[in-house]
Amino acid sequence: MASIAPERVATTVVLQGVVKNFGHTQVLHGLNLTIRPGEFVSLLGPSGCGKTTALRLIAGLEEPSGGAILMNGEDVTGVPTNRRDIGMVFQSYSLFPHLTAIDNTRFGLDMRKVPRGRARTMAAESLELVGLAALADRYPHQLSGGQQQRVALARALVTSPKVLLLDEPLSALDARVRVQLREEILRIQKELGMTTVFVTHDQEEALAISDRVAVMQGGRIEQIGTPEELYLTPATADVAAFVGLSSLLLATVTGGVARIWGRAVPVIGAAPDGEYRAFVRPEHLRVARAGESGMRGTVEASIFLGSSRRTELRLASGELVAMQHDVSLRPERGDEWLLVVEPAPVVVRPLA
Amino acid sequence: MRRASFHPHPATRVVIGILVGSFVLLPLLATLEFTLRDGDAHSFVHWAAIFDPAKAATYKPIWVGLTNSVMLMLVTVAVVLLLLAPTMILVNLRFPRLRRSMEFVALLPISIPAIVLVVGLTPIYLVIGHTLGTGAWTLAFAYGITVLPFAYRSIQAAIDAVNLATLAEAARSLGASWPTVVWRVLAPNLRGGLLAASLIAVAVVLGEYTIASLLNRQNLQTALVLVNRQDAYVSVIFSLLALLLCFLLLLIIGRTGNLGAARGKER
Numbered sequence A: 001m002a003s004i005a006p007e008r009v010a011t012t013v014v015l016q017g018v019v020k021n022f023g024h025t026q027v028l029h030g031l032n033l034t035i036r037p038g039e040f041v042s043l044l045g046p047s048g049c050g051k052t053t054a055l056r057l058i059a060g061l062e063e064p065s066g067g068a069i070l071m072n073g074e075d076v077t078g079v080p081t082n083r084r085d086i087g088m089v090f091q092s093y094s095l096f097p098h099l100t101a102i103d104n105t106r107f108g109l110d111m112r113k114v115p116r117g118r119a120r121t122m123a124a125e126s127l128e129l130v131g132l133a134a135l136a137d138r139y140p141h142q143l144s145g146g147q148q149q150r151v152a153l154a155r156a157l158v159t160s161p162k163v164l165l166l167d168e169p170l171s172a173l174d175a176r177v178r179v180q181l182r183e184e185i186l187r188i189q190k191e192l193g194m195t196t197v198f199v200t201h202d203q204e205e206a207l208a209i210s211d212r213v214a215v216m217q218g219g220r221i222e223q224i225g226t227p228e229e230l231y232l233t234p235a236t237a238d239v240a241a242f243v244g245l246s247s248l249l250l251a252t253v254t255g256g257v258a259r260i261w262g263r264a265v266p267v268i269g270a271a272p273d274g275e276y277r278a279f280v281r282p283e284h285l286r287v288a289r290a291g292e293s294g295m296r297g298t299v300e301a302s303i304f305l306g307s308s309r310r311t312e313l314r315l316a317s318g319e320l321v322a323m324q325h326d327v328s329l330r331p332e333r334g335d336e337w338l339l340v341v342e343p344a345p346v347v348v349r350p351l352a
Numbered sequence B: 001m002r003r004a005s006f007h008p009h010p011a012t013r014v015v016i017g018i019l020v021g022s023f024v025l026l027p028l029l030a031t032l033e034f035t036l037r038d039g040d041a042h043s044f045v046h047w048a049a050i051f052d053p054a055k056a057a058t059y060k061p062i063w064v065g066l067t068n069s070v071m072l073m074l075v076t077v078a079v080v081l082l083l084l085a086p087t088m089i090l091v092n093l094r095f096p097r098l099r100r101s102m103e104f105v106a107l108l109p110i111s112i113p114a115i116v117l118v119v120g121l122t123p124i125y126l127v128i129g130h131t132l133g134t135g136a137w138t139l140a141f142a143y144g145i146t147v148l149p150f151a152y153r154s155i156q157a158a159i160d161a162v163n164l165a166t167l168a169e170a171a172r173s174l175g176a177s178w179p180t181v182v183w184r185v186l187a188p189n190l191r192g193g194l195l196a197a198s199l200i201a202v203a204v205v206l207g208e209y210t211i212a213s214l215l216n217r218q219n220l221q222t223a224l225v226l227v228n229r230q231d232a233y234v235s236v237i238f239s240l241l242a243l244l245l246c247f248l249l250l251l252i253i254g255r256t257g258n259l260g261a262a263r264g265k266e267r
Helices: A051-059 A101-111 A116-129 A145-157 A175-192 A203-209 A227-232 A237-242 B010-036 B045-049 B053-094 B096-111 B114-131 B136-146 B148-161 B164-173 B178-189 B191-207 B210-214 B220-228 B232-266
Strands: A013-022 A025-035 A040-044 A066-071 A086-089 A163-167 A195-200 A212-217 A220-225 A247-254 A257-260 A263-266 A274-280 A285-287 A295-304 A308-315 A320-326 A336-341 A347-350
Touching: A013 A051, A025 A051, A025 A066, A025 A220, A040 A051, A040 A203, A051 A086, A051 A163, A051 A195, A086 A145, A086 B164, A101 A116, A101 A145, A116 A145, A145 A163, A145 A175, A175 A203, A195 A203, A203 A227, A212 A227, A212 A237, A220 A227, A220 A237, A237 A274, A237 A347, A247 A320, A247 A347, A257 A274, A263 A336, A285 A320, B010 B045, B010 B232, B045 B232, B053 B096, B053 B136, B053 B148, B053 B164, B053 B178, B053 B191, B053 B220, B053 B232, B096 B148, B114 B136, B114 B210, B136 B148, B136 B191, B136 B210, B148 B191, B164 B178, B178 B191, B191 B232, B210 B220, B220 B232
Parallel strands: A040 A195, A040 A212, A086 A163, A163 A195
Antiparallel strands: A013 A025, A013 A066, A212 A220, A247 A257, A247 A274, A257 A263, A274 A347, A285 A336, A295 A308, A295 A336, A308 A320
């Protein structure tokens, strides 16, 4: 793999106050983001949040309306796509239908005037890296969706680009292939140490493979942090709602401490005294021990997750809450449980 | 489930086939028979006469017309491939909002009778005559317009069948310049449509009479009419050959279209 592994120093990508307008609509409102060399950063958010636009701006496929994009300190804002030295995998299948897998993979090397023999060897190595060496002479229409995206990945990697840009490359694939391919992307990315930006609307995907995740909403980055930071200490209610599963429980905040079901729970961030909804993770709810007071709930449904079980309970107030618990506990529909909140920090949102 | 009600009986199909076939073939056979007449018998005497040095002067307009038509074919195909196709790619990639207007403009000539077109073209050709000369090749500009609807439809169908934007963006991200994107990525994937557009252009140019005649240019058709007055046989021989060439071209278009469809299905 020596020829593909980049000898160059991995690239830093910086977005400085990047603004993008489409007509009168502003889709990015001064985006600031620094991606460290060799880092795997995901842009996560619902559709229309501007994540794909941000990626296309880094690629040079769109021109920013304001701000600057820097790669290793060099301003590339005005540099056309074909001179940015990027590798990109698209959401829709983007292999050239008239070329075989190996010729597709070789395309970027041909553009860089790499001698034929060497280009072929490098392309073959790249296909081997994604586990498709045996299908090198197949045309795209002879490959499955997953295989096509693997070839697209091999094609993007073979030129040892400064940055690898992945635009929801897994979204068209079925669940099993998706998990398999995302783990492979992660393995290859770590092996090559290439700076990578990954766009997805699937939070599980983002949390599973990223060094850091930038949660986007309405053309802004709401929070950027490691998957653990986002999950455990979401900066805003939007992040808490988008990342992971939460139950929204009534809470009274006094002096930075929330009272939920009679228990004191620390609040993340500043919240003036008042009534709120608190985001409580399923694993922070448990069944009360003997003598503990709590909230009564009726089991509505329960799903087996392998190592744990997630059960949904309806409270007397009509709210539905989700809790995660040990598989040894086997709830039946209609069972009555007394629930307690663990004192893990919560994010709160004012009552609407 | 019986689906037969939607399909004609095999016998009906054969009858329709024979009726349509004879509609096309009978005039052709009659034409062929006419060219073979030699008094009361049949021979290839008129076919041989084409190469008779003694009649060279009589047939000269045909050779001139044929040369002009071949040249017009080439220039018209060049207009289609080098002007229309890149423009359509540009509109589809960069200015998709203009697609509707472009389609309207491109399909317009089909609704304008040739005679009306010529009335509009006459003053333009006065200017062209002063600037580019009165050479027959200048007719290709007018032919470029008459083939526009047919060429546009076949190229657009090919464009709609591929994801043009993603292919172009993928090639750009791999370091390809715009000309390389068009030449190495887009053109090979639009090959079927480009070929069909070119062959239709050839067929239209070969069969065109009105514009050439009214603009006082000589092409194969005007030459055939001219020679017909002196030697009907040779004129009919060339008409027959031109017609057969057009049939052949349409057959090729049909074949490539089918191949394209088969490849699409496999995907």
